[in-house]
Structure formats: C-alpha cells, structure tokens
Amino acid sequence: MSHRIEKIKCLIIGSGPAGYTAAIYAARANMNPILYQGMQPGGQLTTTNEVENFPGYVDGVTGPEMMIQLQEQAKRFGADIRDGWATKVDFSGDIHKVWINDIIELHCETVIISTGASAKYLGLPSEQHYLAMGGGVSACAVCDGFFYRNHEVVIVGAGDSACEEAHYLSKLCKKVTMLVRSEKFRASKIMEDRVRKTENIEILMNHDTVEVLGDNSVVHAIKTLNKTTGEVIEIPATGFFVAIGHKPNTDIFKDYIRLDETGYIINTPGTSKTNVDGIFVAGDAADHVYRQAITAAGTGCMAALDAERYLASKE
Ligand SMILES: Cc1cc2nc3c(=O)[nH]c(=O)nc-3n(C[C@H](O)[C@H](O)[C@H](O)COP(=O)(O)OP(=O)(O)OC[C@H]3O[C@@H](n4cnc5c(N)ncnc54)[C@H](O)[C@@H]3O)c2cc1C
Numbered sequence: 001m002s003h004r005i006e007k008i009k010c011l012i013i014g015s016g017p018a019g020y021t022a023a024i025y026a027a028r029a030n031m032n033p034i035l036y037q038g039m040q041p042g043g044q045l046t047t048t049n050e051v052e053n054f055p056g057y058v059d060g061v062t063g064p065e066m067m068i069q070l071q072e073q074a075k076r077f078g079a080d081i082r083d084g085w086a087t088k089v090d091f092s093g094d095i096h097k098v099w100i101n102d103i104i105e106l107h108c109e110t111v112i113i114s115t116g117a118s119a120k121y122l123g124l125p126s127e128q129h130y131l132a133m134g135g136g137v138s139a140c141a142v143c144d145g146f147f148y149r150n151h152e153v154v155i156v157g158a159g160d161s162a163c164e165e166a167h168y169l170s171k172l173c174k175k176v177t178m179l180v181r182s183e184k185f186r187a188s189k190i191m192e193d194r195v196r197k198t199e200n201i202e203i204l205m206n207h208d209t210v211e212v213l214g215d216n217s218v219v220h221a222i223k224t225l226n227k228t229t230g231e232v233i234e235i236p237a238t239g240f241f242v243a244i245g246h247k248p249n250t251d252i253f254k255d256y257i258r259l260d261e262t263g264y265i266i267n268t269p270g271t272s273k274t275n276v277d278g279i280f281v282a283g284d285a286a287d288h289v290y291r292q293a294i295t296a297a298g299t300g301c302m303a304a305l306d307a308e309r310y311l312a313s314k315e
Contacts, residue, residue: 016043018283021300136219157243
C-alpha cells in the first residue's frame, strides 16, 4: 500500500471505554473524530464475561457485548471507527503527526490518547489456561471479587496495589492467602501492616506459584513452593488473583509526552491535558489508581470536551 497523508481534526487512539466515550462526545460536537482501534478492538473488557458494575446494566452485561454497544453508539453520531495501530508519533510541531501501521500519516489538530494498560501475569501455562476459560484467574479484585463471596482465594503480589486488593477481597471472601515471592513486601509499611492485621488474610512469604490447579474449566487450588523449606503445598481456592502490576500502552509517546516512572501519562490534575498542547489523555493510560470502565469512560468524556474547547480557542 502506498504512503498517504490525511488531515484530521480529532484523532482518538484506542477503542476501550475511554476511546469510545471520547468518540461519542467528539462526534456529537461535530469534531469528525476518527478512532483507530488497535490490536484489541473493544479493549480490556473484551476479555471478561461479566461486567456487573457499569451503571445502566441492571442485570450485568458481557464485556464484548458492552463494547459493541459503545461502538454502535459512537457510529450513530458519525464517528469514523477504523482498524489500525498507531506505530509512531511526532508531537514536536504545531501539527501533531501520527503514523498508522507505518503507512498512513495523520496530521492532527487534536489527539486523544486512550491506549489503556495491560495487566501483567505470571505467564504460567495453567494460569493462562484458566484466564482464557474465565475459570477463576483475574487481575482485578474490584471487578471480580464479588464473584468469590464466601469463597477461599489466593492473591499473588507484594506491592501497594496487591495489599489493597487483598484487603478488598478479605471483606468478601472467607479466606485470602497472599503469596509474596520474596522475603519482603514492596508495599509501604502502612499497607503491609493493614494486611498483616487482617484476620482472614494469611501471608506466605518467600513462596512461588508453581501451578494453578483445577478440573480444566474452573480453579480448585494453587500449588506453591516454599522457597525456604522446599516444601510444595496445594492451597484450596476457587479464585486466583494476580496483582503484580500493569503496563500502560504508552511506549510510542515517551519521547514527547511526560510519563511517570512506570509509564503512565501525567495529566494536568482535574483535566485530560498532557504537557503538549492539543494532546489529551483518557482512561487507564493515565490511571494507575482506579482502573475501571466507568472512570475510563468519564475521562474519555473529559478529553473530548477539553479537545473541543482547545479547538474553539484556536478559531
Ligand atoms: C479481565 C478484566 C476484567 C475487568 N472487569 C471490569 C469490570 O467488571 N468493571 C470495570 O469497571 N472494569 C473492569 N476491568 C477494567 C477495565 O477493563 C479497564 O479499566 C478499562 O477497559 C480501561 O479502558 P481504556 O479505554 O482506558 O483502555 P483499554 O480497555 O485498555 O483499551 C485500550 C485500547 O487501546 C488500543 N491501543 C493500545 N495501543 C494502541 C496503539 N498504539 N494504536 C491504536 N490502538 C491502541 C487497544 O487496542 C484497546 O482498544 C477489567 C479488566 C480486565 C483485564
């Protein structure tokens, strides 16, 4: 395919709840938004069967179904939804340049980055198997903890988020076993103390996850190795929560956009503005705290409104 240049008023990169919400608002404001979906059309929610906490869905909804509806809503107002992946950017000049699949060169007045983040997993074949089956592996306690009420679960991780998620689960589950891979927590002392003081959280230090065990469709137990004694034990559990961090999908922006030490985009507090005029951010790409569909959608709305006001100020 030959190289082509296209001029765009509002480009949206990413098709999760943040991107589609931005597209709905931008389309209704006559900004003619063009949205590129990336490698995971619909974003992270397409990997989950049940979304029960997005307002408006009384009986819950599957992630893929919800994302199809958001896409249809954006299309209804004329958003141009396209396949393609942003491979390179140049935000050094007045015209913001973005390349799609290294072939299409977009010259944009405004860009909304909504490229999300990816949860990190241990990478064990059994973990990936039950994750794919929707059979008891999760990277989000707030999203999935409710499904394990009064069950016994295992969580792996040692940072602040892992402690927060373990504590959250302890209020829903009968027992939470927390596996810490080394001899020390990475979390702050206050967070470590909070899990240590919680009666139904058992902490196993210096333990590796060896295998997620189950009946091929749902999880029954977690096999662990005590690295101090060499003992291998099986901990009964119906849920296995992985809380070892997320990676924001922001690598291509790092030469132009201010990122924090873990790669999240830094926005001006209370807005979607980045350090570059005309470039806005929404959703998990800038959020290591809440990481929910509803917060992603909310910041998608903010980004479209901020972009619209930016364009109006230029007229
Ligand atoms: C298994 C699972 C279950 C969850 N369950 C819930 C739940 O029940 N309730 C809830 O509120 N939240 C849930 N979450 C969290 C929720 O999915 C996220 O908070 C939300 O999807 C973030 O939305 P986003 O739009 O910021 O990004 P994402 O959903 O991460 O989407 C990012 C988009 O950017 C695209 N992209 C990335 N890089 C590029 C690029 N270079 N060019 C073009 N496109 C690109 C991707 O293809 C994708 O479309 C869950 C998450 C997971 C993983």
